[in-house]
Amino acid sequence: MKVLIIEDEQVAAEKMENMLSEIDPAIQVQDRLGSVKESVSWFSKNSADIVFMDIQLSDGICFDIFERVSVNTPVIFTTAYDQYAIKAFEVNSVSYLLKPIRLKDLREALEKFKSLKHSLSMDLQSLVAQLKGNEPPFRKRFLIQIGEKIKKIEVEEIAYFYAQEKGVYLKLFKGNSYPVEFSLDKLENILDPEHFFRVNRKFLVNMKAIQNMTAYSRGRIKVELNPPMHDGFEVIVSIDRVYGFRRWLNS
Missing domain, CATH: 2.40.50.1020 (LytTr DNA-binding domain)
Known part of the structure; x- marks a missing residue:
């Protein structure tokens, strides 16, 4: 399985890669990107089996990526936002990981992706529109592991x-x-x-x-x-x- 990690926090990206390797050593992390600009450039030339994508990146919101380039890869968002955004993910059958990410949650997200791989049908543009409308302006809470x-x-x-x-x-x-x-x-x-x-x-x-x-x-x-x-x-x-x-x- 070829994986792309889009996460602007180096520590979080490294942690994600290490956990993926622990779950399945056969997983190949193709790249780790930290910005909208890098991601747009990457998707214009490459593809992956699945993308783990943080919502807030170093130069903007990840939703901007979908407006600038066609993304046909299933996405699992990593988020710390409230239940409104999470409901949008659930309605669209897109998995999400709530930070701080636990190994158990990551494993379950991968299993869900594998089970849906052949029938997964996602309307990312619709998802982006929902998330933009529900995204809270500022953080209200933090989850600490x-x-x-x-x-x-x-x-x-x-x-x-x-x-x-x-x-x-x-x-x-x-x-x-x-x-x-x-x-x-x-x-x-x-x-x-x-x-x-x-x-x-x-x-x-x-x-x-x-x-x-x-x-x-x-x-x-x-x-x-x-x-x-x-x-x-x-x-x-x-x-x-x-x-x-x-x-x-x-x-």
Whole structure:
């Protein structure tokens, strides 16, 4: 089986490829793409047996791919969106994987594809239209996998997101921290900017988590968060973001 993975998060793409190999070593991942532009170019020259496709890509929404090039390959979407989008998938008999993706769910999706392979009839243009109409503007919740358990976390519970070493984590107002499968760049695009602001390369904060602010060197601003970061880590608004930060607070 020849598989194409369209996912702009490298960690998530690698995880998907590793799980596919674990399920069936004979599966061939032809390519891993991260953008609408790359995907349009790829489909104009290539084909696959099945595509695993994330909804939000580095340069836009995956639905744009179908508007720019003919895609005749069955698609399994990977999504973290709410039940309205999921219902659209179900009506059109297209499988989906809810992030964070579990090995069990991936195996079941592949089995479903194999069982429908010879009779699958999909109207992707209709599916795209439905999903565009139901796509929520901003994320409302995150699903976090802890071992075999999946925990639902509402955005209102999150104080801030931060990058540490090679991972990205969310911090709840009640103090718990959990890893997430999104980069801060992507989180910045899918969270409501009325409530969250990217203060520097490592922090994306909820306005309600800001406890105090003080002037810092070179016109920057030091932010005290509640709950605080461990080890007395200082959160400084980078100089190129100070103006936007002030406007955000005054909006």
